[in-house]
Amino acid sequence: MAIKRTSALLGSAAVIFGLMGTTAMAQSDDNAITVVTPLAYDNLDSCNSSADVGVVVRENVTEALTHLNPETGVPEPRLATSWEQTGPTVWRINLRKGVTFSDGEPFDASAVERSLERMFNPELDCLNRGKLFANIRLTPTVIDSHTIDISVENPQPLMPIFMSFLTIESPNTDFDSMTNTPVGTGPYVVSERGVSDPIVLERRDDYWGETPAVAKVTYLQRSESALRAAMVEVGEADIGLNIAIQDAINPETDMAYLNGETTRLRFTFEGPLADIRVRKAMNLAIDREMIRDGLFTESYRIATQMFLPRINGYNPDIEPWPYDPEQARALLEEARADGVDVDAEITLIARVNFYPNGLEAMEVMTAMWQEVGLNVNLQTMERAQWLRIVNKPFAEPRDTMVIQEQHDNNSGDATFTMHFRYHSTGQQSEFGDPRLDELIDAADVATGEERVSLFQEANAYSASEIVPDVMMYHMVDYMRVSTRLDFTPDEVSNSMLELSKIEFNENE
Amino acid sequence: MNLTQSVKSIQDDSNTHVRDWMLMLWRDKFAFVGAVFLSVVVFFAVVGPSVLPDSALDMNLMARNAPPFDLKQGWLYILGSDNLGRSLLARLIVGARYTMMIAASAVLLGLMVGTVFGVISGYAGGRVGNIILRSADVIMSFPSLLLALIVLFVLSPQVSNVVLVLALSRMPIYLRTCRAEVLEIRERQFVTAARAMGASHTRMVFLHILPNALPTLMTLATLEFAAVMLAESSLSFLGLGVQAPAVTWGLMVADGRGYLATAWWVSFWPGLAISMTAISANLLANWLRTVMDPAQRWRLEGRKKS
Amino acid sequence: MTDRCFPDNGPVARGNTRITTQGRADFVGHYFRQRTIHSAISLFGLVIIVFFLARLTGNPMDLLLPVDTPQSVRDEFSARHGFDRPLIVQFGQYLSDLVRLDMGNSLRDGQPALEHVLAAFPVTLMLSFWAMLLSLTIAVVTGSIAAWQPGGIFDRIASLISFLGASIPDFWLAIVGVLVFAVMFRVLPTSGTGTPWHWVLPVSVLFVRPCGVLTQVVRSSMIAALAASYTKTARARGVKSRTVIFGHALRNAMLPIITVAGDQAAGMINGAVIAETVFGFPGIGKLLIDSILFRDFAVIQAAVMLTALAIFVLNIGIDLLYAILDPRVRHG
Numbered sequence A: 001m002a003i004k005r006t007s008a009l010l011g012s013a014a015v016i017f018g019l020m021g022t023t024a025m026a027q028s029d030d031n032a033i034t035v036v037t038p039l040a041y042d043n044l045d046s047c048n049s050s051a052d053v054g055v056v057v058r059e060n061v062t063e064a065l066t067h068l069n070p071e072t073g074v075p076e077p078r079l080a081t082s083w084e085q086t087g088p089t090v091w092r093i094n095l096r097k098g099v100t101f102s103d104g105e106p107f108d109a110s111a112v113e114r115s116l117e118r119m120f121n122p123e124l125d126c127l128n129r130g131k132l133f134a135n136i137r138l139t140p141t142v143i144d145s146h147t148i149d150i151s152v153e154n155p156q157p158l159m160p161i162f163m164s165f166l167t168i169e170s171p172n173t174d175f176d177s178m179t180n181t182p183v184g185t186g187p188y189v190v191s192e193r194g195v196s197d198p199i200v201l202e203r204r205d206d207y208w209g210e211t212p213a214v215a216k217v218t219y220l221q222r223s224e225s226a227l228r229a230a231m232v233e234v235g236e237a238d239i240g241l242n243i244a245i246q247d248a249i250n251p252e253t254d255m256a257y258l259n260g261e262t263t264r265l266r267f268t269f270e271g272p273l274a275d276i277r278v279r280k281a282m283n284l285a286i287d288r289e290m291i292r293d294g295l296f297t298e299s300y301r302i303a304t305q306m307f308l309p310r311i312n313g314y315n316p317d318i319e320p321w322p323y324d325p326e327q328a329r330a331l332l333e334e335a336r337a338d339g340v341d342v343d344a345e346i347t348l349i350a351r352v353n354f355y356p357n358g359l360e361a362m363e364v365m366t367a368m369w370q371e372v373g374l375n376v377n378l379q380t381m382e383r384a385q386w387l388r389i390v391n392k393p394f395a396e397p398r399d400t401m402v403i404q405e406q407h408d409n410n411s412g413d414a415t416f417t418m419h420f421r422y423h424s425t426g427q428q429s430e431f432g433d434p435r436l437d438e439l440i441d442a443a444d445v446a447t448g449e450e451r452v453s454l455f456q457e458a459n460a461y462s463a464s465e466i467v468p469d470v471m472m473y474h475m476v477d478y479m480r481v482s483t484r485l486d487f488t489p490d491e492v493s494n495s496m497l498e499l500s501k502i503e504f505n506e507n508e
Numbered sequence B: 001m002n003l004t005q006s007v008k009s010i011q012d013d014s015n016t017h018v019r020d021w022m023l024m025l026w027r028d029k030f031a032f033v034g035a036v037f038l039s040v041v042v043f044f045a046v047v048g049p050s051v052l053p054d055s056a057l058d059m060n061l062m063a064r065n066a067p068p069f070d071l072k073q074g075w076l077y078i079l080g081s082d083n084l085g086r087s088l089l090a091r092l093i094v095g096a097r098y099t100m101m102i103a104a105s106a107v108l109l110g111l112m113v114g115t116v117f118g119v120i121s122g123y124a125g126g127r128v129g130n131i132i133l134r135s136a137d138v139i140m141s142f143p144s145l146l147l148a149l150i151v152l153f154v155l156s157p158q159v160s161n162v163v164l165v166l167a168l169s170r171m172p173i174y175l176r177t178c179r180a181e182v183l184e185i186r187e188r189q190f191v192t193a194a195r196a197m198g199a200s201h202t203r204m205v206f207l208h209i210l211p212n213a214l215p216t217l218m219t220l221a222t223l224e225f226a227a228v229m230l231a232e233s234s235l236s237f238l239g240l241g242v243q244a245p246a247v248t249w250g251l252m253v254a255d256g257r258g259y260l261a262t263a264w265w266v267s268f269w270p271g272l273a274i275s276m277t278a279i280s281a282n283l284l285a286n287w288l289r290t291v292m293d294p295a296q297r298w299r300l301e302g303r304k305k306s
Numbered sequence C: 001m002t003d004r005c006f007p008d009n010g011p012v013a014r015g016n017t018r019i020t021t022q023g024r025a026d027f028v029g030h031y032f033r034q035r036t037i038h039s040a041i042s043l044f045g046l047v048i049i050v051f052f053l054a055r056l057t058g059n060p061m062d063l064l065l066p067v068d069t070p071q072s073v074r075d076e077f078s079a080r081h082g083f084d085r086p087l088i089v090q091f092g093q094y095l096s097d098l099v100r101l102d103m104g105n106s107l108r109d110g111q112p113a114l115e116h117v118l119a120a121f122p123v124t125l126m127l128s129f130w131a132m133l134l135s136l137t138i139a140v141v142t143g144s145i146a147a148w149q150p151g152g153i154f155d156r157i158a159s160l161i162s163f164l165g166a167s168i169p170d171f172w173l174a175i176v177g178v179l180v181f182a183v184m185f186r187v188l189p190t191s192g193t194g195t196p197w198h199w200v201l202p203v204s205v206l207f208v209r210p211c212g213v214l215t216q217v218v219r220s221s222m223i224a225a226l227a228a229s230y231t232k233t234a235r236a237r238g239v240k241s242r243t244v245i246f247g248h249a250l251r252n253a254m255l256p257i258i259t260v261a262g263d264q265a266a267g268m269i270n271g272a273v274i275a276e277t278v279f280g281f282p283g284i285g286k287l288l289i290d291s292i293l294f295r296d297f298a299v300i301q302a303a304v305m306l307t308a309l310a311i312f313v314l315n316i317g318i319d320l321l322y323a324i325l326d327p328r329v330r331h332g
Helices: A002-019 A109-119 A127-132 A159-163 A225-234 A276-284 A288-295 A325-337 A358-371 A383-390 A415-422 A434-445 A448-466 B003-013 B018-027 B029-051 B088-124 B126-141 B144-155 B159-186 B189-196 B201-237 B249-259 B265-292 C021-055 C060-064 C071-080 C087-099 C113-148 C153-167 C170-184 C197-227 C229-236 C241-271 C273-279 C284-294 C297-325
Strands: A032-037 A066-068 A075-077 A080-087 A090-095 A139-144 A147-151 A188-190 A199-203 A216-221 A239-243 A254-267 A346-351 A376-381 A401-408 A469-481
Touching (some): A075 A159, A109 A147, A225 A469, A276 A325, A276 A469, A383 A401, A383 C060, A401 A469, A415 A448, B018 B265, B029 B265, B029 C153, B088 B249, B144 B201, B144 C021, B189 B201, B249 B265, B249 C170, C021 C087, C060 C284, C113 C153, C113 C241, C113 C284, C113 C297, C153 C197, C170 C273, C241 C297, C273 C284
Parallel strands (some): A032 A216, A032 A239, A346 A401
Antiparallel strands (some): A066 A075, A090 A147, A139 A147, A254 A401, A254 A469
């Protein structure tokens, strides 16, 4: 009896499996693609567009007033056609005509006003507000149907750059709650999106600009890089994001691109680290080239500053530290002779899953410092604990630490980085130097050439007179793109994946 | 047979000589191999790290992910090297110590705490017994991931805390098994008889109940050893277990997971080590169970079926 | 093996042995009520513990907001979600919401936590169901055949394989499975949930360990059952061997098998997290680990509660099954 029952059960299971479906293939529907990403995009609301979800939403579903050229960093017209500063604290912006939202509402100044006010709505957890506009209140005033003024309390020469973050959503969007299906002016709309459904974008017919080639996009989430790479390889996906270095072995499909992030290790100015000779020695003891070639790849660039060359304020004259362990030891001896406790324990704080091979890099650096006689110990932390250490207010007493960090400045100007990290009032600043403060304050209110040169001076001063960190690399990511598509990632691809830039290869 | 004799005969059963045990082990070839393997592992865990040359764990970025079975760099690299160029063999040996230590400590801790509460719950019964059982249920339903995160990151990601998490999450198993054993033994004739003769509770527990529960508990502990090793490696995979610079086999497998397509040996050797140790423990547990069960022991004693 | 042999305060333990059919129904009903009450208490205890302990792990705002966010903004976001109020007050709020079946909203997307959990649960249930079905079937068949001739060739091979299955790290198996079957041989999809073929690898990864464990359990309890006196009597009466195995022995060996199977099933609900993470199945395990890493308290609590509830129900069901099947209760 039991045997018969069991075999019947097995038999019907086999039949069911056999009848239904075959191995899944990537969509061979014309012009539909699949993108596989490591992150889950939980809240697609357009007022979060400066965060991770921007990869899906920005310029695809909702568009911003301006668009930063990825190579030069210069703001270009998008939903705004022109703008000028009409007063110290007022900017007048002319909006594009003939644009409609995908739900039919016309794009006009009152829609922009509503969108801005919504971003500042205290009822909503808008990440754009949190990240960029915490202390800057933008007040919109409608002038006419396609002209709007934006006022601020203090002069903001960076307004055109800010405007590239102001993504505008339909006036029908609920003012007091977040939405997972944003409605914007972009070429794509979000198809139905349930709690655990994949994200699907479909092209709309009435977009104001050029019709993009891609008609439909499905975003899937897989946390393993090997899996993402495999999916593109077997054809289940067309683009695999954030492929790990060791999986990016196919030069035909795998593309490296600078992703806008720069890594460094920050010193806390405690114990032996209070002495500049120790800080210099720690910089000299690291063989950056060996780490780059051994752990990363040649596409990674040794960094001298915390942002990339295209950012306003980058100083091309700063030289990277040489690898000179002898000099390092000499400096340490000198410091020891002056009574500095060079043998005190220094804790290297590493964060798990920070960036590919990040932990390995920390392990190698620990070994290199131990080589020159420093007492460095590695401690790994999860993101939440690490956050408590990197942001003020710091717990007292502050330990002697070297902290692993990564920063992306994709906003075109040095102020976003310098203030936070190098100004005495900066939330992630470990020191206070009056001269540096002076330089940064002056640069903040300057414009044009003067602004650039002031920031450059601040950078140079910091790198040689203060040595607040051990600079590492401008980081690289790999994207695997199926040969079916013609697409090259650029420096902003991690914050914005413009689908309109993707073309299909004819011979596929 | 009077009561004293029956009690003695039961105690005699468990006083079998070491030589007899060795013979019984030999008769179960699988268990024998398992025991040998475990001894080798323990040997390396205890002695290994001190025998390794100082440079065994050096990083060599130029020799990252070197393939195995290539003696060009010396015997130390026979199993290949990991993603920092360190000898996998050396890491395995050092990792053996941590892995064994963590697994053994977690099992011992869980066993002791679980036994204590299991005995109390089973022996005392009633209200107290119930409360203990319910608490065990709560602990069992508490997701071990959450527990791991809480313990590891509210306290700190130290090896001792990993042991704590593993012991705590598996303790209810010992508790419930012990409790069931106690309940069963409590009703047996010799126990009721001893009670009738006025034996104190302590005497009952330590002389009569525990020795009879011991076989099942020992088998369980051996099985749990394998389970704990696997649990520890899963925690490492999810990033909630032991952190660098400590080394366990589980962490090594987790570290190598990004390289499975290009450098399979980085995860393979520690994965193999875990599996083989776990199998050995399981085979040994199986053997123990047969030895401790009077009805099955004849298979190992070379006697004919009765 | 567990306390299922001796249910608390049951008539067997107390020594009252007059069990009539009516008495058995009464006993079952009484037992059911007892266990439900006890489980409810345990569930409540769990809710309290999870609530307070989860909040010890850090402020979710730290993880939700970008690293560069100023402290003032963090404080503001915190205050809006009530994280700055004393824990007791937060707990009170949570309880009063709970009574109205409002388990709060996920911090990550603002959707109700309960919705997330209810969407994820069936996936895990399906995975576990198929894995358990496969495990039990293979285990019962293999273990029984092995028990027929202990020490024989089949037994040795089957035992070795089952031990192997019980000893392999599941994430290793998952990734190797993908690499071999999906990438190298291209016979299976790498991940996702679309067609039944997508379920082959995850179910395979999930069933290996329980199957290994269960095979051994079936084998040992079948050996015991086959050696028991009633089996010998049946064979002496000339009953054909196959009927003997599966008819009498299996029925009596069921008790410990069910116990261990129940434990494995309960463990699978929590343990499917590896398979779900690697293969991208939106089940409760994946939901839990994601929520834990993001400190999404509402979802953590909802997921833990529902999982615990499911496990409690499963345990009660198995206890009932046990009570019904236990010959000591049946033959009064």
